[in-house]
């Protein structure tokens with residue numbers, strides 16, 4: 160199958176392109192650096208010729224409220240319009256578990272707008288809502304850092320490895336469209352404050368994590384279950400502890416250090 164991965168140079172996209180290729184598919188990594196731009200439409204018509212499926216794993220360069228909404232609306236409209244013209248039979252998009260519970264944030268309002276455009280289009284689709292990636296945990300900590308302290312709520316979270324996200328997307332993109340939203344998540348529910356504490360300790364990051372029920376997640380008030388999927392979510396395979404033992408500190412400035 161020819162599958163176009165839009166955002167194919169990103170964290171999830173690059174893993175997905177590799178996995179699809181290993182399974183004998185023609186996987187095209189579409190991104191501005193490969194001459195395909197979902198905002199301007201440049202290169203899209205050519206990239207989508209003969210494509211059976213499109214997987215949208217783009218992300219906005221800016222998460223400022225207006226910019227991120229404009230990015231996901233414009234990019235999704237273009238992908239759907241060019242996809243329909245090319246006869247694409249399956250539009251797969253990666254979204255986030257709990258999006259409708261996180262609308263205090265402009266980022267999640269933009270993801271909901273993306274989902275609604277897909278549902279309203281004529282192209283058969285599958286929307287895949289994933290939980291937070293393990294690779295994203297230190298960024299969550301960064302967003303809640305003041306001085307040497309990271310203040311996070313003990314909300315439940317069921318994070319998963321980016322590798323497992325890519326595997327799930329690969330299986331879904333090569334299967335018939337479901338025309339609905341499905342959820343994927345990690346093997347275990349953890350507490351957000353504890354998760355950050357374990358990640359920072361493993362990366363020998365000196366910041367202290369303070370548990371605070373009133374603290375926010377990326378500027379959003381979250382309740383006990385805001386971030387966790389329903390019980391019928393498809394689960395990844397990798398445990399956080401196992402991932403931590405082979406992960407490298409995701410901080411280019413500090414250099415890559417073994418945990």
Ligand SMILES: NC(=O)c1ccc[n+]([C@@H]2O[C@H](COP(=O)([O-])OP(=O)(O)OC[C@H]3O[C@@H](n4cnc5c(N)ncnc54)[C@H](OP(=O)(O)O)[C@@H]3O)[C@@H](O)[C@H]2O)c1
Nearest residue numbers: 166168169170171190192196197198217218254291292295
């Ligand atoms: N972080 C999480 O925990 C989490 C959880 C669930 C779902 N998600 C969702 O997962 C998706 C992918 O995340 P990620 O971390 O893999 O993203 P990422 O590493 O930031 O990659 C984003 C990709 O989008 C591409 N891109 C940006 N502007 C583009 C444009 N105008 N046209 C075409 N491609 C463009 C980038 O290309 P360049 O490399 O050329 O810039 C890059 O390939 C996001 O939509 C996010 O909402 C994230």
